[in-house]
Structure formats: C-alpha cells, structure tokens
Amino acid sequence: MSTLTLARENLDRKGFLDLDIDPQLDLAAAINRLKKEKNAVILAHYYQDSDIQDIADYIGDSLGLSQQAAVTDADIIVFAGVHFMAETAKMLSPQKKVLLPDLKAGCSLADSCPAPVFREFKKKYPDHVVVSYINCTAELKTLTDICCTSTNAVQVIESIPADQKIIFAPDINLGKYLVQKTGRDMVLWNGACMVHEIFSHEKIVKLRQRHPRAKFIAHPECEPHILEMADFIGSTTGLLKYTIADAADEFIVATESGILHQMQKSSPHKTFIPAPPDNACACNDCPHMKLNTLEKLYLCMEYEQPEITLPEWVIAQGRASIDRMLEISARAGLVSG
Numbered sequence: 001m002s003t004l005t006l007a008r009e010n011l012d013r014k015g016f017l018d019l020d021i022d023p024q025l026d027l028a029a030a031i032n033r034l035k036k037e038k039n040a041v042i043l044a045h046y047y048q049d050s051d052i053q054d055i056a057d058y059i060g061d062s063l064g065l066s067q068q069a070a071v072t073d074a075d076i077i078v079f080a081g082v083h084f085m086a087e088t089a090k091m092l093s094p095q096k097k098v099l100l101p102d103l104k105a106g107c108s109l110a111d112s113c114p115a116p117v118f119r120e121f122k123k124k125y126p127d128h129v130v131v132s133y134i135n136c137t138a139e140l141k142t143l144t145d146i147c148c149t150s151t152n153a154v155q156v157i158e159s160i161p162a163d164q165k166i167i168f169a170p171d172i173n174l175g176k177y178l179v180q181k182t183g184r185d186m187v188l189w190n191g192a193c194m195v196h197e198i199f200s201h202e203k204i205v206k207l208r209q210r211h212p213r214a215k216f217i218a219h220p221e222c223e224p225h226i227l228e229m230a231d232f233i234g235s236t237t238g239l240l241k242y243t244i245a246d247a248a249d250e251f252i253v254a255t256e257s258g259i260l261h262q263m264q265k266s267s268p269h270k271t272f273i274p275a276p277p278d279n280a281c282a283c284n285d286c287p288h289m290k291l292n293t294l295e296k297l298y299l300c301m302e303y304e305q306p307e308i309t310l311p312e313w314v315i316a317q318g319r320a321s322i323d324r325m326l327e328i329s330a331r332a333g334l335v336s337g
C-alpha cells in the first residue's frame with residue numbers, strides 16, 4: 001500500500017495527512033505555486049501562527065472571512081482557521097472545494113452547544129428568535145434565525161423589533177456584554193471560549209500598575225469582570241484598528257495571542273503585551289487554532305484533503321442565518337478586514 005493511501009486511510013483518525021515532507025522544500029514557495037496552479041485562495045484568521053498569516057491571501061476576523069468566502073472566485077478555499085469557520089465558508093460557497101489543514105481544529109465554544117441539546121432547549125421558548133454567534137456548528141446554524149460575529153452583534157440584536165424575545169447562543173460572556181450594550185433582556189445559553197475565560201483579573205491589575213500608560217483592550221468573549229476593566233472592547237479587527245488609531249504606545253491585549261502579529265506589523269513602534277492568564281503559562285494560544293501548521297497547509301493544498309463536506313439539508317437550512325447576518329452587516333456598512 002502506498003504511503004499516500006495509508007495517510008488517506010488515517011485521515012479520519014489523525015485529522016490531517018501525516019506525510020513526510022522533503023526537509024529541503026521551500027514551503028512558502030511550494031504553497032504559492034499551488035495557489036496559482038489550483039486557483040486556490042488562503043483565508044486566515046488572526047489567531048493563526050504568524051507564518052500562516054504571512055502567506056495568506058486574506059487575513060481577518062470571522063465577519064471578514066465570511067464576506068471573503070461568499071465572494072471569492074477561487075476554485076478552492078483553503079481555510080486557515082477552525083472547523084466552524086471552514087463550515088461557514090462551505091455553506092456560503094457550496095460549489096467550491098473547502099479545505100482545512102487539520103480537521104481536528106475545533107472550538108471549545110462551538111462544542112459547548114451541541115445541536116441536539118439546543119433543539120430541546122429551544123422548545124421551551126417557542127416565541128423567541130435565535131441569534132447565534134458564528135462560533136457554532138453548522139448544525140446549530142440550522143436552528144438559528146440570525147448569526148452574528150463580535151463585529152456586528154450589536155447591529156444584529158438592534159435589527160430585531162424591541163418586543164421580540166431573543167435566545168442568544170452559545171457564548172454567555174458575549175451575551176452578557178450584548179444585554180448590557182443593547183438593553184435587551186435575552187435568554188442566554190451557558191457556553192464559553194476556553195481561551196477568553198482564562199485571564200486573571202488580579203494579574204492584569206498588577207500589570208497595569210507596572211504599565212500605567214498602557215491601554216487595556218479586550219475581546220467581548222472575555223468574562224464580565226475582565227471587560228469591566230477595559231479601555232476598549234472589540235472584535236479582533238476592532239482591537240487591531242483601535243491600536244492603530246489610538247495615541248497610546250503600549251497596549252495590554254486580552255484575546256488570543258495570534259492577533260499581536262498584525263498589531264506589531266501595523267504599529268512597529270508600539271508595545272503589545274498579552275494579558276496574563278490565570279495559569280502558569282505565559283501564552284494565550286488557542287490550542288485548536290494552533291493545530292494548523294505550514295506543513296499541514298502545504299499537504300492539504302497538494303493532496304486537496306482534508307476537505308469539508310456538509311449534508312445538503314444542513315446547507316439549505318443553515319445558510320439563511322448567515323445570509324441574514326451578511327445583509328444586516330452590509331446595511332450597516334460593516335466591512336471587516
């Protein structure tokens with residue numbers, strides 16, 4: 001049996017094609033060649049490793065990545081991100097081949113809301129509409145009326161008539177932030193992101209004392225006691241834009257550490273400090289995002305596997321919730337990047 005056949009047989013178990021790569025191979029050059037040969041586009045989230053961000057055709061937040069996936073004329077979308085993002089790209093462009101370098105690149109937040117359990121939960125609130133953060137499975141999107149991302153969540157909630165009751169899933173922290181921001185009393189699903197729940201209030205207070213001029217900025221997936229301290233709260237794109245526009249030259253950043261690469265690139269003269277987590281480790285890496293590597297990216301482009309496939313009914317029933325989100329974003333003039 002050939003090595004490739006064996007690797008393909010192991011794909012389901014491992015999540016990626018485990019093949020040896022010639023150590024002499026210039027991976028960046030090989031990936032760029034494959035992009036041209038196959039008319040492929042690489043879409044990367046800000047939480048990817050810097051070498052992946054540097055080779056991507058587009059780097060962005062969840063809204064920007066969905067907008068790109070909806071309009072690209074490439075034949076192959078290579079998604080350097082996590083599973084729910086690649087699924088969203090497949091729902092928006094079902095005729096295209098969507099590849100994910102490692103199928104096991106999941107998301108603790110998406111996992112915290114299994115569709116069968118949510119289906120039963122939803123039955124208790126028959127007169128509510130469901131708004132789901134895009135960080136959820138494709139199947140959960142089939143139970144959702146409108147999706148949102150952290151960039152457009154406020155506009156999505158505000159687009160719903162004031163007397164209409166709402167369930168918000170799956171992120172309880174973003175949900176609480178939205179309740180406060182919009183004044184809407186929503187039923188919240190109790191899910192969370194493992195990366196954004198790890199920040200230490202006490203260590204951040206101490207760090208701010210040592211850096212009194214630094215601005216503290218945070219993603220709305222963080223817990224309320226962390227958000228209360230923030231000078232600015234925003235999506236990854238929002239945080240990046242803030243660091244570019246703000247006059248401060250030091251920032252303490254409470255989100256996944258991958259975003260620091262673009263912050264540092266955009267403002268080389270400024271200092272970016274990852275907010276300290278409540279554990280012995282100094283990093284705020286998302287273990288799912290970081291499963292993708294340049295090697296796996298190369299192999300998935302060369303062999304066009306692992307590929308994201310979805311049942312037709314999931315695409316048919318789930319896509320409307322993403323389309324509604326994109327329409328609301330377009331009406332609000334929200335173009336992310």
Ligand code: 13P
Nearest residue numbers: 061062063149150235236
């Ligand atoms: P945004 O990039 O849309 O802010 O989302 C952050 C995130 O956690 C993605 O997994």
Ligand code: SF4
Nearest residue numbers: 107108109193195286
């Ligand atoms: Fe999911 Fe959190 Fe990782 Fe984003 S950072 S992919 S929300 S686990």
